[in-house]
Amino acid sequence: MRTSGINDVKVKVCGLTNLKDARTAARFGADFLGFVFAESPRRLSLEDALTVWGDLPPGVPRVGVFKDQTTREVGRIIERLPFGYLQFHGKESPAICRSFGLPVIKAVSARDAGSLSGLELHNGVADFFLVDLPKKSGGKKVLSLEIARAALKLKKPVFLAGGFTPENVGDLLKNVHPFAVDVARGVEKSPGKKDPERLHQIIQAVRNA
Secondary structure, eight states: OOOOSSOOOEEEEOOOOSHHHHHHHHHHTOSEEEEEOSSSTTBOOHHHHHHHGGGSOTTSOEEEEESSOOHHHHHHHHHHSOOSEEEEOSSOOHHHHHTTSSOEEEEEEOSSGGGGGGGGGGTTTOSEEEEEOOSSOTTOOSOOHHHHHHHTTSSSOEEEESSOOTTTHHHHHTTOOOSEEEESGGGEEETTEEOHHHHHHHHHHHHHO
16 A cells, blocks of 8 residues: 555545456556445456456455345355455444454445444444445435545544546545545446546546645
8 A cells, every 4th residue: 555645545446347457546556456246337246356366466455345245155255355355335233344354444325424323333343434425315426525524533544435536536635634535436437447547547636635
């Protein structure tokens, strides 16, 4: 992970589905590479992951993203793939999140600041929190500054996600200083297919904010 620079906000590129995009994200300076194994347009199957895993760039932590999957299914995947972190985006209990022996990112989709209260249950087990927008967010396309500010009052380092693009991430970082920003849709050509130019632009925008 990057530990120095113009600022120390880190970048997680999520929803990676192929080796080329993962290598590009790492080359441009991503601090985390996120791979979704839950139901999603960006879902990566275990079989597909195994075909590229050994050729992923070393030194950049890999995050496995799960949602309301059985412990058996999660265990089957992490047994085959070496992750640095596990991200849970569903109703997983603190005990389930911690049962795999890896650092935990507990995520919540927040319609408003009050939606963050459910994360308190995970204070004792989560290493990080991630806050983003629900899929159906009432017309909102970008995480609001109100939610971002509320998230930074949580007791853990926070990843902020939700509609960030090269054009708008700088505005966020003028006002708040999260541990990291998480980007996916805002740097894509289509779901799961990243746009190299936009990847480079958003990482530079975060570094220069």
